[in-house]
Amino acid sequence: MGLDSGANSLQSSIIGNTLGRNRVTQALCATSIVATDIGYAMISKLVKSTSASSTASRIDRIIMDSRNRSESNKVPNEQKTAVVTGANSGIGFETAKALGRAGYHTILACRNTEHGKKAVERLEQLTGLSSQFEFVALDLASLESVCSFIEHFKKRDCALDILVNNAGVACPYGQTIDGIEMQFGTNHVGHFALTLGLLDSLKRAADGARIVIVSSMAAYMVARISYDGIEQKEKFFSMRNYALSKLANMTFAKALAARLHGSGVSVNAVNPGAVATNLSRHGASHRYQQAILSAMFLDPPTGAICSIYAALSPDLDGVSGVFYSRCLPMDMHPMALDTAEQGKLWTYTEKLIAK
DSSP, rough: OHHHHHHHHHHHHHHHHHTOOOHHHHHHHHHHHHHHHHHHHHHHHHHHHOOOOOOOOOHOOOHHHHHHHHTTTSSSSSOOOOETTTTHHHHHHHHHHHHHTOOEEEEEEEEEEHHHHHHHHHHHHHHOSSEEEEEEEOOOOHHHHHHHHHHHHHTTTTOOOOEOOOOOOOOOOOOOOOOOOHHIIIIIIIHHHHHHTTTHHHHHHHTOEEEEEEOOGGGSSSSSSHHHHHOGGGOOHHHHHHHHHHHHHHHHHHHHHHHHHHHTEEEEEEEOOOBOOOGTTTTOSHHHHHHHHHHHHHHHHHHHHHHHHHOGGGGTTOSSSOEEEEEOOOOOOHHHOHHHHHHHHHHHHHHHOOO
């Protein structure tokens, strides 16, 4: 058994034996899952130098497979469009780079204009590709900004072939511009509104479109979505609320996949693993803490492999409603599979947006 499948099997066993039983076992489940991701990251770093399949070569192979498939597609990659949220750094940046190299005109949908434009310049320098990358402003913590982005894209009058919902925050208590708890509002509600607003463009893709939703094994830290925990400030706990938003991501992916069955649009969720990105900036502000995280966690290119795989690999043609970790199918959270829970989250999110 390889390292990837071994880590997934271990986490599946942990989930099956501890998830949702009581608070003690729930805490044990969460701790063990996080420890597995961190342990995987550290071991993979140790074996990386002796591995025949390095991060760069794995990404190159996925890109090559995508380009080879492009020759038989109705529309070649060079005439296709992709959108990656939060693409100015970390996993999103690496995902955008891979999509651009695969031939897609790639839109970096980011909140910070300065950082977004600099990311485009850096991508052009790293890839040697000019006019392949584009910045368009998107603040997922503002539904007005989400609507503006959707309107901007629709004016292009073109299909959207790949949407990667990557952006995320892990932060102390705060609220979006629309008064929603910041982590849930940004990680789930903003992406929910964005995705539904772009569905018509996704359905226009001649070769079928893909939606990739970046979730996390953190979703297993909670037994179910607690709506009181989202709405009531006194019940806020940063790590738990982050887990709620990630479970919402996973549940939304499964629900949307069912609703889009037969439409030509596939939806899959991914776990990037324990990755050293800007996501940890609120919890590890000191440079020494950041250095420790960088030593223990995966680097962004390695963390982005699963997103790149889900977005580009021919292996996933026609595959929808699956959760991937380390580029392998992984057991979804039981609540994400529950159609009643899917409907409850969908209705709840629509009400938040309507307000």
